[in-house]
Amino acid sequence: MSTSNLYQGVSIPEAQADSTEINYFIESAYPVDIAAFIESLDLGLGLTHLLKLDVEKRAQVFSYLDLETQVQFANALSHEALAEIASKMASDNRVDLYNQLEPSEQQQLLEDLDREQREDVKRLSVYAEKTAGALMSSEYVTLAGNLTAKQAIDQLRHEAPKKTAIYRSYIIDAELRLLGVVRLHELILASDDTPISKIMDQNPVKMSIDDAQEDVANTINRYDLTTIPIVDANNRLVGIVTHDDAADAMQQETTEDFHKAGTVEPLTQSVMKASMGLLYKKRVVWLSLLIFGNLFSGAGLAFFEETILAYVSLVFFLPLLIDSSGNAGSQSATLMVRAMATGDVTMKDWKKLISRELVIALALGLTMALLVFPVGVMRGGYEIAMVIGLTMVFVVMVGSLVGLSLPFLLSKLKLDPATASGPLVTTIADAVGVVVYFSIATSLLDL
Amino acid sequence: MSTSNLYQGVSIPEAQADSTEINYFIESAYPVDIAAFIESLDLGLGLTHLLKLDVEKRAQVFSYLDLETQVQFANALSHEALAEIASKMASDNRVDLYNQLEPSEQQQLLEDLDREQREDVKRLSVYAEKTAGALMSSEYVTLAGNLTAKQAIDQLRHEAPKKTAIYRSYIIDAELRLLGVVRLHELILASDDTPISKIMDQNPVKMSIDDAQEDVANTINRYDLTTIPIVDANNRLVGIVTHDDAADAMQQETTEDFHKAGTVEPLTQSVMKASMGLLYKKRVVWLSLLIFGNLFSGAGLAFFEETILAYVSLVFFLPLLIDSSGNAGSQSATLMVRAMATGDVTMKDWKKLISRELVIALALGLTMALLVFPVGVMRGGYEIAMVIGLTMVFVVMVGSLVGLSLPFLLSKLKLDPATASGPLVTTIADAVGVVVYFSIATSLLDL
Numbered sequence: 001m002s003t004s005n006l007y008q009g010v011s012i013p014e015a016q017a018d019s020t021e022i023n024y025f026i027e028s029a030y031p032v033d034i035a036a037f038i039e040s041l042d043l044g045l046g047l048t049h050l051l052k053l054d055v056e057k058r059a060q061v062f063s064y065l066d067l068e069t070q071v072q073f074a075n076a077l078s079h080e081a082l083a084e085i086a087s088k089m090a091s092d093n094r095v096d097l098y099n100q101l102e103p104s105e106q107q108q109l110l111e112d113l114d115r116e117q118r119e120d121v122k123r124l125s126v127y128a129e130k131t132a133g134a135l136m137s138s139e140y141v142t143l144a145g146n147l148t149a150k151q152a153i154d155q156l157r158h159e160a161p162k163k164t165a166i167y168r169s170y171i172i173d174a175e176l177r178l179l180g181v182v183r184l185h186e187l188i189l190a191s192d193d194t195p196i197s198k199i200m201d202q203n204p205v206k207m208s209i210d211d212a213q214e215d216v217a218n219t220i221n222r223y224d225l226t227t228i229p230i231v232d233a234n235n236r237l238v239g240i241v242t243h244d245d246a247a248d249a250m251q252q253e254t255t256e257d258f259h260k261a262g263t264v265e266p267l268t269q270s271v272m273k274a275s276m277g278l279l280y281k282k283r284v285v286w287l288s289l290l291i292f293g294n295l296f297s298g299a300g301l302a303f304f305e306e307t308i309l310a311y312v313s314l315v316f317f318l319p320l321l322i323d324s325s326g327n328a329g330s331q332s333a334t335l336m337v338r339a340m341a342t343g344d345v346t347m348k349d350w351k352k353l354i355s356r357e358l359v360i361a362l363a364l365g366l367t368m369a370l371l372v373f374p375v376g377v378m379r380g381g382y383e384i385a386m387v388i389g390l391t392m393v394f395v396v397m398v399g400s401l402v403g404l405s406l407p408f409l410l411s412k413l414k415l416d417p418a419t420a421s422g423p424l425v426t427t428i429a430d431a432v433g434v435v436v437y438f439s440i441a442t443s444l445l446d447l
Numbered sequence: 448m449s450t451s452n453l454y455q456g457v458s459i460p461e462a463q464a465d466s467t468e469i470n471y472f473i474e475s476a477y478p479v480d481i482a483a484f485i486e487s488l489d490l491g492l493g494l495t496h497l498l499k500l501d502v503e504k505r506a507q508v509f510s511y512l513d514l515e516t517q518v519q520f521a522n523a524l525s526h527e528a529l530a531e532i533a534s535k536m537a538s539d540n541r542v543d544l545y546n547q548l549e550p551s552e553q554q555q556l557l558e559d560l561d562r563e564q565r566e567d568v569k570r571l572s573v574y575a576e577k578t579a580g581a582l583m584s585s586e587y588v589t590l591a592g593n594l595t596a597k598q599a600i601d602q603l604r605h606e607a608p609k610k611t612a613i614y615r616s617y618i619i620d621a622e623l624r625l626l627g628v629v630r631l632h633e634l635i636l637a638s639d640d641t642p643i644s645k646i647m648d649q650n651p652v653k654m655s656i657d658d659a660q661e662d663v664a665n666t667i668n669r670y671d672l673t674t675i676p677i678v679d680a681n682n683r684l685v686g687i688v689t690h691d692d693a694a695d696a697m698q699q700e701t702t703e704d705f706h707k708a709g710t711v712e713p714l715t716q717s718v719m720k721a722s723m724g725l726l727y728k729k730r731v732v733w734l735s736l737l738i739f740g741n742l743f744s745g746a747g748l749a750f751f752e753e754t755i756l757a758y759v760s761l762v763f764f765l766p767l768l769i770d771s772s773g774n775a776g777s778q779s780a781t782l783m784v785r786a787m788a789t790g791d792v793t794m795k796d797w798k799k800l801i802s803r804e805l806v807i808a809l810a811l812g813l814t815m816a817l818l819v820f821p822v823g824v825m826r827g828g829y830e831i832a833m834v835i836g837l838t839m840v841f842v843v844m845v846g847s848l849v850g851l852s853l854p855f856l857l858s859k860l861k862l863d864p865a866t867a868s869g870p871l872v873t874t875i876a877d878a879v880g881v882v883v884y885f886s887i888a889t890s891l892l893d894l
Contacts (some may be wrong), residue, residue: 074797221691224479257705261708262783279803283775287774288813288818291767297766298766308755308759312756315755318762328734330709338706375745422709426773
């Protein structure tokens with residue numbers, strides 16, 4: 001949990017540290033750590049340090065900055081200076097930046113880039129956010145199928161400086177269709193004159209441009225890949241996704257799921273950097289929506305005013321009962337949301353899961369009823385205890401079934417199942433719980 | 448979210464599918480998918496299919512089975528058959544299996560393995576779970592510092608078949624101390640007689656044996672690595688962790704955090720495979736603990752019986768107020784827990800965050816007070832509305848501060864901050880909320 005050891009011993013200096021310390025840090029630290037340092041400074045100072053770096057490292061460091069920060073710097077830099085950095089960035093980072101710029105700045109940047117990079121940016125910028133297309137890069141090596149291992153290695157030698165990913169090369173035909181993948185590992189092992197068509201994997205794992213980035217990441221994890229080829233509808237190779245970009249995408253998705261589970265609207269920035277206004281915005285919407293959900297519980301209670309006045313001790317157990325229902329519901333919802341995110345559970349599993357949940361929830365309800373019964377007897381007498389016990393069984397089951405089903409319902413409605421958060425489930429379960437509780441009371445206590 | 452495209456078009460056959468379909472699948476599918484198929488069968492049938500595979504593929508498929516399933520198979524197999532598989536497994540998977548076996552079986556397996564593998568298992572089996580040591584493998588290439596690029600590549604050619612990770616080789620001295628890392632990329636580019644000491648990275652990112660697996664995974668992500676060297680206290684190279692194993696570890700950690708956030712005790716198996724009994728166990732403990740938390744709310748209410756009887760309409764707003772407090776708390780807790788897991792926030796940030804939270808929570812509380820005020824007037828008159836509004840501001844702030852602080856408190860107590868779940872925060876916030884609500888009521892409604 002502590003980041004201390006993430007920084008490989010080199011601790012990031014304070015903004016007001018003396019220049020020798022800062023210079024030492026900037027020379028010895030890794031680009032990502034330099035980026036973290038620059039982000040801790042105000043724009044002007046950060047820019048000065050960035051421009052002191054040689055252009056290669058400058059582009060690396062720049063790529064590690066938050067997109068928000070990159071845009072601020074882009075606006076502060078001359079268009080030549082920006083183009084110089086952009087031309088050295090990896091294609092996927094370059095297009096991410098491009099997509100954040102104003103149309104006029106985009107136009108300027110395109111003009112400043114050389115033809116090849118200009119085409120590349122145009123090509124990559126069209127893909128929808130959070131798809132394989134948006135995640136993929138163009139730094140990979142393609143080989144013709146008729147090469148020998150020796151020829152392939154020579155071509156790699158030639159292209160390697162430009163290309164970041166040379167450990168898996170892609171064999172394509174004249175129409176750019178993907179024929180196979182050959183690992184540098186095998187090229188090194190093969191005798192010089194082995195045709196690569198003999199050693200390539202002819203059935204490589206691949207994904208399509210419009211697959212969700214979550215699925216791309218899950219696939220890379222499932223098949224333990226370093227890079228995955230992305231193809232279009234005609235099996236033409238259009239790019240690759242590397243494991244590290246997939247991991248970043250996955251972490252982003254997971255954080256979103258976490259936030260949704262806590263009814264916070266997804267936050268792209270770090271909590272530390274997010275402004276108070278932003279955090280307020282991300283939280284107020286759901287809190288307000290849930291208020292209206294809770295008004296139903298209130299209405300339910302109002303309806304049972306008589307019962308409450310006759311047996312006020314019923315109220316003492318209200319938080320206990322509605323919370324228990326909500327808690328059981330949160331548990332089921334959590335299990336489903338996470339299992340759906342990892343691809344562990346899919347729509348078709350609902351039937352099987354709901355029947356199991358009925359049994360589990362019944363067992364949980366009975367256990368909890370037994371636990372509260374004595375308390376009920378103490379505080380309200382035997383009759384009240386009966387009401388509470390019965391209600392407990394019932395509301396725990398209702399809560400659990402709501403919690404289990406809501407994620408399925410949401411994804412059936414093409415919504416994110418992660419929205420089935422504890423608080424949402426709790427609010428629904430509460431409203432039901434109140435009605436159940438006082439209905440049982442009213443009938444059992446013959447009012 | 449749907450797994451369909453994880454299986455690369457080859458859909459996993461039903462257990463009762465005809466043998467031609469199954470055979471076709473087993474020949475064409477990837478090991479991980481074959482493993483998924485075998486797990487869907489009962490033990491005996493699964494074993495038959497496993498043993499039909501040639502030994503190399505058998506070991507690969509076996510490694511992808513759940514550890515629980517691996518152990519069942521291990522018990523069903525003859526010790527020779529098990530040893531044959533184990534000897535072909537990657538060192539990290541082999542030791543994971545070894546650690547799950549009964550002492551007698553462990554002894555037998557050690558005897559059946561060749562000396563080198565026996566020593567390797569003994570060496571790797573001592574590291575504590577969830578540490579870098581437990582995650583690392585021994586399949587990597589070490590080079591002497593005095594080699595040339597050509598000599599290094601020849602050595603790789605020689606060792607590559609045994610070693611899984613050859614893309615980064617580790618340069619060590621006579622005492623096995625890590626001097627640097629050289630990427631195959633650079634070896635390919637270098638002229639034959641370049642000394643590798645010239646092209647190696649002399650300051651590679653590394654971790655220590657006892658670092659937490661979470662930190663190893665975060666470091667691999669931060670520095671975009673494919674493998675990371677693990678060293679002991681004397682900087683001796685003892686193993687490497689690969690990005691794919693780190694990703695699996697990370698996913699496991701994340702799932703645990705999710706489950707804790709929903710007060711479910713961490714579940715190592717898939718929800719689909721977990722027995723109902725197990726799921727009951729994982730859920731009942733927290734649900735029962737929270738009951739006792741809720742009894743405080745009940746006691747609070749009992750204490751204010753007079754007030755309730757005098758102004759029963761106060762009860763109508765009880766769920767609304769305590770839920771709002773709990774919801775605001777869940778939000779803060781979620782933001783903190785996730786930020787701590789990603790290393791975004793550390794202990795030292797508490798001060799800064801708590802002061803910001805005060806402002807944000809006040810703003811949220813005021814907003815919600817304004818929303819409920821009119822409802823209060825409608826249902827209970829102006830005075831009641833005042834009470835409700837005031838209470839809302841107060842409880843939202845209390846809930847938020849509890850939610851924000853609890854994760855810090857827990858990790859200060861060396862507990863997992865993820866235990867600061869919505870339900871736990873809600874229960875605490877409820878108890879406080881009830882007391883605040885009726886205290887304000889009692890004083891304002893001059894009772």
